[in-house]
Amino acid sequence: xxxxxxxxxxxxxxxxxxxxxxxxxxxxxxxxxxxxxxxxxxxxxxxxxxxxxxxxxxxxxxxxxxxxxxxxxxxxxxxxxxxxxxxxxxxxxxxxxxxxxxxxxxxxxxxxxxxxxxxxxxxxxxxxxxxxxxxxxxxxxxxxxxxxxxxxxxxxxxxxxxxxxxxxxxxxxxxxxxxxxxxxxxxxxxxxxxxxxxxxxxxxxxxxxxxxxxxxxxxxxxxxxxxxxxxxxxxxxxxxxxxxxxxxxxxxxxxxxxxxxxxxxxxxxxxxxxxxxxxxxxxxxxxxxxxxxxxxxxxxxxx
Amino acid sequence: xxxxxxxxxxxxxxxxxxxxxxxxxxxxxxxxxxxxxxxxxxxxxxxxxxxxxxxxxxxxxxxxxxxxxxxxxxxxxxxxxxxxxxxxxxxxxxxxxxxxxxxxxxxxxxxxxxxxxxxxxxxxxxxxxxxxxxxxxxxxxxxxxxxxxxxxxxxxxxxxxxxxxxxxxxxxxxxxxxxxxxxxxxxxxxxxxxxxxxxxxxxxxxxxxxxxxxxxxxxxxxxxxxxxxxxxxxxxxxxxxxxxxxxxxxxxxxxxxxxxxxxxxxxxxxxxxxxxxxxxxxxxxxxxxxxxxxxxxxxxxxxxxxxxxxxxxxxxxxxxxxxxxxxxxxxxxxxxxxxxxxxxxxxxxxxxxxxxxxxxxxxxxxxxxxxxxxxxxxxxxxxxxxxxxxxxxxxxxxxxxxxxxxxxxxxxxxxxxxxxxxxxxxxxxxxxxxxxxxxxxxxxxxxxxxxxxxxxxxxxxxxxxxxxxxxxxxxxxxxxxxxxxxxxxxxxxxxxxxxxxxxxxxxxxxxxxxxxxxxxxxxxxxxxxxxxxxxxxxxxxxxxxxxxxxxxxxxxxxxxxxxxxxxxxx
Ligand SMILES: Cc1cc2nc3c(=O)[nH]c(=O)nc-3n(C[C@H](O)[C@H](O)[C@H](O)COP(=O)(O)OP(=O)(O)OC[C@H]3O[C@@H](n4cnc5c(N)ncnc54)[C@H](O)[C@@H]3O)c2cc1C
Ligand SMILES: Cc1ncc(C[n+]2csc(CCOP(=O)(O)OP(=O)(O)O)c2C)c(N)n1
Ligand code: SF4
Ligand SMILES: [Mg+2]
Numbered sequence: 001x002x003x004x005x006x007x008x009x010x011x012x013x014x015x016x017x018x019x020x021x022x023x024x025x026x027x028x029x030x031x032x033x034x035x036x037x038x039x040x041x042x043x044x045x046x047x048x049x050x051x052x053x054x055x056x057x058x059x060x061x062x063x064x065x066x067x068x069x070x071x072x073x074x075x076x077x078x079x080x081x082x083x084x085x086x087x088x089x090x091x092x093x094x095x096x097x098x099x100x101x102x103x104x105x106x107x108x109x110x111x112x113x114x115x116x117x118x119x120x121x122x123x124x125x126x127x128x129x130x131x132x133x134x135x136x137x138x139x140x141x142x143x144x145x146x147x148x149x150x151x152x153x154x155x156x157x158x159x160x161x162x163x164x165x166x167x168x169x170x171x172x173x174x175x176x177x178x179x180x181x182x183x184x185x186x187x188x189x190x191x192x193x194x195x196x197x198x199x200x201x202x203x204x205x206x207x208x209x210x211x212x213x214x215x216x217x218x219x220x221x222x223x224x225x226x227x228x229x230x231x232x233x234x235x236x237x238x239x240x241x242x243x244x245x246x247x248x249x250x251x252x253x254x255x256x257x258x259x260x261x262x263x264x265x266x267x268x269x270x271x272x273x274x275x276x277x278x279x280x281x282x283x284x285x286x287x288x289x290x291x292x293x294x295x296x297x298x299x300x301x302x303x
Numbered sequence: 304x305x306x307x308x309x310x311x312x313x314x315x316x317x318x319x320x321x322x323x324x325x326x327x328x329x330x331x332x333x334x335x336x337x338x339x340x341x342x343x344x345x346x347x348x349x350x351x352x353x354x355x356x357x358x359x360x361x362x363x364x365x366x367x368x369x370x371x372x373x374x375x376x377x378x379x380x381x382x383x384x385x386x387x388x389x390x391x392x393x394x395x396x397x398x399x400x401x402x403x404x405x406x407x408x409x410x411x412x413x414x415x416x417x418x419x420x421x422x423x424x425x426x427x428x429x430x431x432x433x434x435x436x437x438x439x440x441x442x443x444x445x446x447x448x449x450x451x452x453x454x455x456x457x458x459x460x461x462x463x464x465x466x467x468x469x470x471x472x473x474x475x476x477x478x479x480x481x482x483x484x485x486x487x488x489x490x491x492x493x494x495x496x497x498x499x500x501x502x503x504x505x506x507x508x509x510x511x512x513x514x515x516x517x518x519x520x521x522x523x524x525x526x527x528x529x530x531x532x533x534x535x536x537x538x539x540x541x542x543x544x545x546x547x548x549x550x551x552x553x554x555x556x557x558x559x560x561x562x563x564x565x566x567x568x569x570x571x572x573x574x575x576x577x578x579x580x581x582x583x584x585x586x587x588x589x590x591x592x593x594x595x596x597x598x599x600x601x602x603x604x605x606x607x608x609x610x611x612x613x614x615x616x617x618x619x620x621x622x623x624x625x626x627x628x629x630x631x632x633x634x635x636x637x638x639x640x641x642x643x644x645x646x647x648x649x650x651x652x653x654x655x656x657x658x659x660x661x662x663x664x665x666x667x668x669x670x671x672x673x674x675x676x677x678x679x680x681x682x683x684x685x686x687x688x689x690x691x692x693x694x695x696x697x698x699x700x701x702x703x704x705x706x707x708x709x710x711x712x713x714x715x716x717x718x719x720x721x722x723x724x725x726x727x728x729x730x731x732x733x734x735x736x737x738x739x740x741x742x743x744x745x746x747x748x749x750x751x752x753x754x755x756x757x758x759x760x761x762x763x764x765x766x767x768x769x770x771x772x773x774x775x776x777x778x779x780x781x782x783x784x785x786x787x788x789x790x791x792x793x794x795x796x797x798x799x800x801x802x803x804x805x806x807x808x809x810x811x812x813x814x815x816x817x818x819x820x821x822x823x824x825x826x827x828x829x830x831x832x833x834x835x836x837x838x839x840x841x842x843x844x845x846x847x848x849x850x851x852x853x854x855x856x857x858x859x860x861x862x863x864x865x866x867x868x869x870x871x872x873x
Binding site for chain 1: 323324325326327328329330331332335336772823824827828829830831832833836848850851853854855856857859860861869
């Protein structure tokens with residue numbers, strides 16, 4: 001039976017596989033889905049630069065790799081600079097048509113690799129920088145990062161010491177560098193993810209893709225709910241999907257049917273300790289951020 | 304201190320680098336799992352609820368794909384009457400439809416009707432097994448009898464149908480009026496059964512033109528499907544005049560092209576389909592007709608749409624009143640004395656029993672009473688020893704088997720279900736039982752289920768298991784019925800059918816509960832590349848690679864229509 005085209009929501013996802021089975025991501029890992037979809041789009045002419053993070057482990061123990069493209073494992077804080085250097089090497093040897101992709105976690109991006117990230121962006125190094133964001137240092141046991149959202153439990157923000165600082169707004173910071181392309185996406189919307197990678201590939205210079213990646217053990221969520229969690233993150237406007245071109249041109253990718261933030265929080269044990277007031281504080285913050293984003297989108301029209 | 308000089312080396316002099324030699328498929332992560340996904344097909348509520356046993360989801364899904372002949376073939380497995388049922392069935396499938404909770408129920412009957420009509424006059428060929436050498440008699444050519452004959456013929460038997468009336472079809476012919484079921488639709492569907500080689504002997508009343516015993520002696524089996532053909536008497540004083548006429552008799556006359564024999568101002572008594580049909584027919588025949596029913600609208604047994612259309616057409620229903628006496632002057636009826644009722648305790652049917660309000664009698668003007676307060680069987684053709692074992696019906700199990708060998712019964716005469724679809728289902732199940740017993744084989748356990756549904760799990764997919772993220776909330780498409788003004792003057796069909804465009808649009812709203820259309824969600828979301836797409840197998844779209852599946856359950860959670868179940872690993 002021919003598949004019904006109208007039921008095929010995800011028309012853009014290619015059939016061939018570049019990522020292999022047998023990798024060691026936890027069951028239900030959003031980061032694994034993200035890599036699989038990204039590689040399907042990037043194709044074989046791709047080099048991955050992975051710093052210390054879950055993905056450095058997921059890829060498999062030496063001498064095996066889950067990705068049948070060259071993977072360069074680098075120090076925690078050096079994903080962007082290493083990728084920039086790989087590009088310099090390729091350019092020096094005259095090799096063209098290769099996607100140089102830095103693939104780092106939120107810790108490596110928002111925190112320790114942040115200075116280098118900013119430097120590479122400022123130099124407009126010709127790389128695609130991907131941050132798969134599971135909102136904590138998962139690989140080493142769920143320590144807080146500056147990507148961990150307000151209110152979340154982590155092993156370093158336990159009990160009543162839950163995180164009291166807000167999540168850094170990575171896309172805003174990167175947009176402020178006026179890089180040619182910055183976008184947010186997540187695994188619940190494969191077509192969105194694929195199209196953003198395609199667009200990034202068509203642009204030269206520093207491109208950043210921020211992927212929200214549910215992590216069942218780190219978010220204390222059910223393995224089967226990873227896609228649901230990602231979908232709720234978007235629908236509740238906790239994680240808006242949008243693009244910023246040249247640091248100024250904002251485009252909203254999806255104006256989702258609004259869903260209360262509570263639906264999103266309820267899927268995850270890391271928010272279980274929050275009381276009603278704290279939960280409504282999150283809702284309020286999310287609403288404000290959304291309004292701010294909507295205004296920002298219209299600034300160009302006003303200018 | 305002198306600085307140590309920096310020595311540059313060539314790449315040949317560099318130590319060996321750690322580089323990957325192979326991929327991770329060496330690592331069988333399948334050992335991690337304790338639950339695993341299984342691709343299955345489950346039962347949608349529509350197919351589950353169809354009394355005829357139609358595989359609703361399959362014909363709707365095929366219609367959505369534009370594969371209309373295949374859709375017709377799905378229907379042809381279980382019913383010879385898609386065009387008929389698409390018009391007159393009260394469609395319990397739609398009541399149960401999961402879409403009803405997100406948008407509105409799929410307009411299943413209009414889809415069935417379209418498919419039935421499309422192939423009515425040139426039906427595709429169906430494969431049939433060789434002649435079995437068995438010959439079965441069917442008494443009654445209503446939907447039960449003809450469904451049984453159709454199935455028996457498809458199984459390779461010879462069948463002769465005995466019908467008392469001059470035309471075949473039972474209540475489809477002599478009960479349901481033309482404005483609901485146009486005669487060319489019924490003729491066409493019966494013609495197909497005749498063309499397959501089923502013999503229908505009209506004007507053959509068993510018990511009059513041929514004896515029941517003779518059929519029992521001459522044929523290998525006899526299926527009795529004589530329906531409910533007698534009208535219940537009114538039970539009011541003076542109800543024995545010829546100005547008190549049974550509704551089914553009036554309908555029979557109209558349907559067979561005779562004079563209706565009804566006065567100018569008839570009062571129709573009853574709240575079922577017969578009452579609605581006879582009242583609306585008489586309106587079309589130019590009579591000043593009204594209806595009286597002893598309970599409220601809520602308790603009316605007629606099909607809801609029927610009641611709505613009757614009211615739309617301007618016929619008045621008096622609720623909570625019943626005739627007690629027919630008033631005549633000089634032998635001519637001038638009115639009917641009625642008494643008002645109120646609802647008391649629930650009766651056996653679960654509906655509240657109407658009780659008369661003493662002293663509330665009043666008179667309704669009428670020159671004729673048409674009774675439609677229920678029908679009963681006429682079993683006088685049966686030999687005494689069999690008749691002795693009958694009551695309001697002929698007792699039979701759900702496969703039509705009676706207390707007597709070779710004798711089967713089904714349709715209204717057995718269960719009194721009172722719907723065409725139930726009669727079709729009954730006839731089919733009896734055919735399966737008759738055929739199996741004549742072949743000396745065991746009766747298949749799931750005889751009631753459409754063959755194309757038999758491989759599914761028995762689980763009926765509830766609404767909660769539909770993943771709404773993959774569907775749009777779209778309204779139901781409904782063909783516009785004929786305008787009131789022209790329609791009440793003719794017998795033109797009131798309800799209209801779909802255009803091909805609307806057919807496809809409506810069919811595409813279907814969730815396809817429990818039915819995998821190969822949407823690829825399981826393939827796309829698997830973090831472990833462990834759902835493999837199968838090519839070139841019409842029955843299987845995916846397999847799970849158990850060497851690597853970690854059992855996360857994302858595929859099952861993201862399956863839009865409950866086609867993946869997680870089972871624990873043995
Ligand atoms: C006015 C009316 C409207 C209806 N509307 C609907 C509707 O819209 N939707 C719906 O689902 N159902 C409707 N019904 C009910 C439905 O028609 C019946 O439930 C269905 O027809 C029963 O099928 P059957 O084959 O059991 O019997 P029937 O259709 O009653 O057929 C029995 C046949 O047996 C024949 N017969 C009887 N005795 C003998 C004999 N001794 N020898 C030979 N032949 C004999 C009769 O002439 C008749 O043709 C309606 C019924 C009536 C009366
Ligand atoms: C300089 C340095 N400090 C600490 C570590 C230990 N370490 C390895 S991975 C990791 C956390 C990575 O977190 P993140 O970047 O968010 O990726 P995740 O594991 O969550 O995918 C840490 C702290 C290290 N490898 N190098
Ligand atoms: S800890 Fe989280 S991010 Fe890391 S492999 Fe497991 S699920 Fe994926
Ligand atoms: Mg992290």
